[in-house]
Amino acid sequence: MQQPFSPAFQPERGCFFRFSFILVEPFGRCYNVVRHDTGQNGPTQRRFEMGKLGAGKRFHRVLFFSYLLLVIYLMLFAFGRTKQWDTxxxxxxxxxxxxxxxxxxxxxxxxxxVFSLGNLLMFVPFGALLPINFPTACGKYGRSLLFFVAGITLMEFLQMITLLGSFDVEDILINAIGFSIGFLSWKISQKMKPPGRFVLFFILSVFAFTVLSLIGAEIINTIFFR
Known part of the structure; x- marks a missing residue:
């Protein structure tokens, strides 16, 4: 059993450390970066405490990484991507x-x-799975969106350099909108219990925000791009 923190040990609040070390062993354990102040003027030491994940958190973690692998497959290998471009x-x-x-x-x-709508909806789950699995690093919209955009930009870059696809800023924009729909729907639905009610509210919220996104895109395109 993990021992409670003593007053001399406080969790490190840097999201980079928590996010990075959770990735090390996602399915079994999580790592907490702990800071030990040896004295008022003494050096600050860091060590890592390892604690087991509960069944619910483990399920969320497995779901997240399974979905991540699926998206990587769809972006790099599916839809005939094994045929490379010449340039x-x-x-x-x-x-x-x-x-x-x-x-x-x-x-x-x-x-x-349908392809364009799929480009939007495929990334909706990330809007919920990131804050659920990494509440410290990704619990707030701005920070979680930054993580997502960095990841999806990397994937677009990999598509380009492997000649299996293209780097397209419009794809990044649509993916980010899909992520935002998922995050907002999760925020609205997270307090709903039991789980069946949460799922229902989440689906309804995704539908409503998707329709609003389509209408908003029509208006913006009409005003600024035509």
Whole structure:
């Protein structure tokens, strides 16, 4: 059993340390960075205390990393990505927000619209899974969005340098909107109990924010990009 902290030992509040060492062994244990002040003018020492995760937290951690692996697979290997490009593909220009409400229904339009909507919804779960698994590092929207954007930018860069895809700032924008939908839906639903009620409120919130995002993208595109 993990011993409680004595007054001389206080948890380190730096999110980088907590986030990094939780990644070391995600499925079994978590590491707390603990600071030991040896005296008023003495050196500050750091050590690591290891504690077991509860069943609920372990399930969330497994769910997070399983979903992370799925997204990596979809971004680097799925949809015929094993066929490489001949040159680096990239786009650093934001020409529009690639979200809209379809006004005509042909197979080509529906296919493009579904792909764009999937680019949004695929990253909604991260908006909930990041703060659930890493409440200290990612409990606040700004900090969690920063972690997400850094990660998704790295994935876009990997797509480009491996010639398996392209680096596209519009994709990063859409992915970030999807993450934001997930985070806001989690914030609204997190106090709902039992779990079934939480899931229901989360799904309804995701639906509502998705519709608002489509409408908002239409308005912004009409004003600024046309």
């Amino acid at each position: 680096y593909q990239f786009s650093f220009t934001l020409t529009s927000i690639p979200l809209w409400i379809p006004k005509h229904f042909t197979m080509d339009i529906i296919e493009i619209w």
